[in-house]
Amino acid sequence: MHDSPQPDTDSDTDDEALMPGLGLDMPPVPAPAPAPATGQAYRVLARKYRPQTFAELIGQDAMVQTLGNAIRRERLAHAFLMTGVRGVGKTSTARLIAKALNCIGPDGQGGPTIAPCGVCEPCVAIAEGRHIDIIEMDAASHTGIDDVREITEAVRYAAVSARYKMYIIDEAHMLSKQAWNGLLKTLEEPPPHVKFLFATTEVNKVPITVLSRCQRFDLKRIPSELLASHFTEICVKEAVVAEPDALAMIADAAEGSVRDGLSILDQAIAHADLGGHSDDAGAAMVRAEQVRSMLGLSDRGSMRRLFAHLIAGDADAMLADLDAQHGLGVDPVAVMRGLLAMVHAITLQKSAGRVRTVHGEEDRAALADWAGKLGHASLHRLWQLLLKGHDEIEQAPVPREACEMALLRALYAATLPDPGTLARRMVEAPQADAPTAPSPEPSQPQAEAPPAPDGAPPWDMADYGEPVARPEPQPIRTPGEIRTIGDIVDLLDNAGRLLLAGQVRTDMRPVEIGSDTLTYQSATGRDDYVPLLREALAEITGRRWQVERGADDALPSLAEQEKHSQDAMRDEILNHPLVKATQSAFPDAEIDWTAAEISPHEDDNLPTRSAKA
Structure with missing residues (x-):
């Protein structure tokens, strides 16, 4: 039995296969198409x-x-x-x-x-x-x-x-x-x-x-406005159509670096659609949405809505917007940076009327509106809350949850008045005949925060706006109630004039005190505080006071009276029979006069003092 002949696999067959017209059945192998001439290699x-x-x-x-x-x-x-x-x-x-x-x-x-x-x-x-x-x-x-x-x-x-x-x-x-x-x-x-x-x-x-x-x-960082203008000229040279907002985002992301900005612009052009503009068919169209998605930034419109929900106290809408941002792939740190940039821009708009030119018309209108409604105190407080939240997000194991907690803290902190407003409300609140609310039972839950009055937005649209005029001073004491220098010191203490009250306590020896007159002598010779005392008494009592130095005999100042009382009490203690007996038994013992306050003993009326041997 003979084997059937096998086809020859030598190189001759391959050579013939490459030559058309030789009568072979094998079709010729097509030659590779020449590469299109593209000139020089692309340069970034x-x-x-x-x-x-x-x-x-x-x-x-x-x-x-x-x-x-x-x-x-x-x-x-x-x-x-x-x-x-x-x-x-x-x-x-x-x-x-x-x-x-x-x-x-x-x-x-x-x-x-x-x-x-x-x-x-x-x-x-x-x-x-x-x-x-x-x-x-x-x-x-x-x-x-x-x-x-x-x-x-x-x-x-x-x-x-x-x-x-x-x-x-x-x-x-x-x-x-x-x-x-x-x-x-x-x-x-x-x-x-x-x-x-x-x-x-x-x-x-x-x-x-x-x-x-x-x-x-x-060499300085290049301003974002100049970078955006420079990128516009390059887009014209490259026959690329770009939206102004897209170039503004690229300029912001460049952080003052021309090379970084051009690298981002190069990537944005490669990411852009072709033929997206009716006037330039086939030209690349760099859109803001594409640049925002490419850089992982948050939409300015979304940031405006999120900020509006934040200052309005709408927790549900704010969390819904935050979930939408998370679904789009926006980093929580980027969300917080966007809110910080919003607060910064509003503060500049309110303080100096400055607004960055890279912002669009909608941004400018929203910034101007918020700058007219929000006060400096609330803006700075919101800045501090967001800045603390930004640091927490960078260190948190779950950034999204940290972002939600930081924004909720900023939202609910809006219901708390600042110290100035709280003090003003305490002064303006009625002091007498005010019914006291019964304390809740231990089993009753406590409310987290009181709602804003009259349905007003939590973030101080009224409370923290323009400075509130100080109310007219109301008389605190009637003329008959001010009889001694101690009454004047108490008056100053209650009004918060602690330094002035201390000067009166130390220096002023009263000669005569009337309904709106005070004659005194100086114990230290330094009575340059008297003009301030006149203004303070007039502001507190609502009457003009005449405070003058007199030449008649004067009573001791309050500090001198207190020192005299302490000396008398000290002598009384030293002359007490029990103290004398103790000193006789313990000759080396010393009384520590600074260890405790002098107070009468309940049993034998002996002023208590701690002693150390």
Whole structure:
């Protein structure tokens, strides 16, 4: 039995299969389609729109003016230090300085300028990062003394083609202590053809000996309004349609960093819909809802509703809105930050009429309305409650539950009046003929908090609004009731004038006291408090008082009377037969006069004192 012939599997068959027209049954393998020509590789926005001139460097006008004046007046430092948060232009500024100092102009005859041409060979080479005399070093990966030794040995040689040989050291705070020490002498007295440019985000880690050898520039955070405007211009260049609220959210999330904002904008454009705008078919449409979802932020409208339920005391609606936010994936910390931002914006609106331009019209209207209704006391108290809740949420094992408890605490705390309002209500409450409510039985449950009067919202729409005028002073004592200096001291004590009452008690020796007159002599010679005493008595009693110093005999002051009474009581104690017998039995015993108050004994009328032997 013979085996049937097997098909040949050598490479010849494969070669023939790839050649059409040879009469073989096997179809030819299709060749791969060529990749579409896309030109250059895509560059992210943060690199594509890196500033190439000082005019394109936003938010750093003070530094640009200083550098411009230094270049025009030929007062160039040998070392510059740029510091600031991430993404504000530290490395870009270092490269711009290198271009400004080495630019030769389109005709090749120019000198240092604050506005480099960008077309000459040094400008183009520096922009492309290939200039041989502009050396960039990442201090995060070159931290040792050996790396610095290469710099100190190379600075002796002149520049090859540039006007200055420049060393740009990024993340300079990462250099080791030995590296800084090795650079100190060269940094202080470099050759005239060498410039040093340092960029760092943590200037506190740079040795003070280095800071004193550099001209320091602190780059500021970019305001959100300027960032939003900058992102709008970039969207126009990129043919992207973006809603203003979306760019405002991106600017807020950037926290003053241009690079962070451009990275978020790049992600938002990739996340956006295509053809979402009727006028720009096929263009990307960056919507606020998509950016909010991408960043995990809470909707401003939802935050306004949540805040409205909070200040209105509607716990059910507030918890329902909080559940909705949780269902959308909003972090509880983000919810609390949104409420804190709302309180902050309302306070600024109420105090100085300031409102951030990145807020929409609905936000501005709501902030203005709440600023007119809420008072300063309630806003600051609400801020403290929310801020404490924010810290608790970050540390809580279940953030959602901590957020609910914090907001409920803020809601129910609204029913409690502030100390000023409570004191005013106590003064205005009727003091006499007021029926006392019977105390509840132990088995009866106590109410948690009284409801707001007349159905008013809990958060002080009336109580904490504009300052309430002080009520007219009511007479507390009739003229016949004020007979002694002790009555005047009690009057001042009850009115809360404790310091003034103490001065009267210590210094004033009464000569004569009438219905609205007081003649006295000073025990200490310091009676500069008398004008304040006149005002206080007039405010408390509702009558003008005449308080003058007299020349007749005066009674002792209250302090002197108390001292005389204590001395008399002390003599009485010492002369008591039992005390004398005790002293005879214990000659070394001493009476501790500060251990207890003098009080009569119930049995033998002996004033009690503690004694120590």
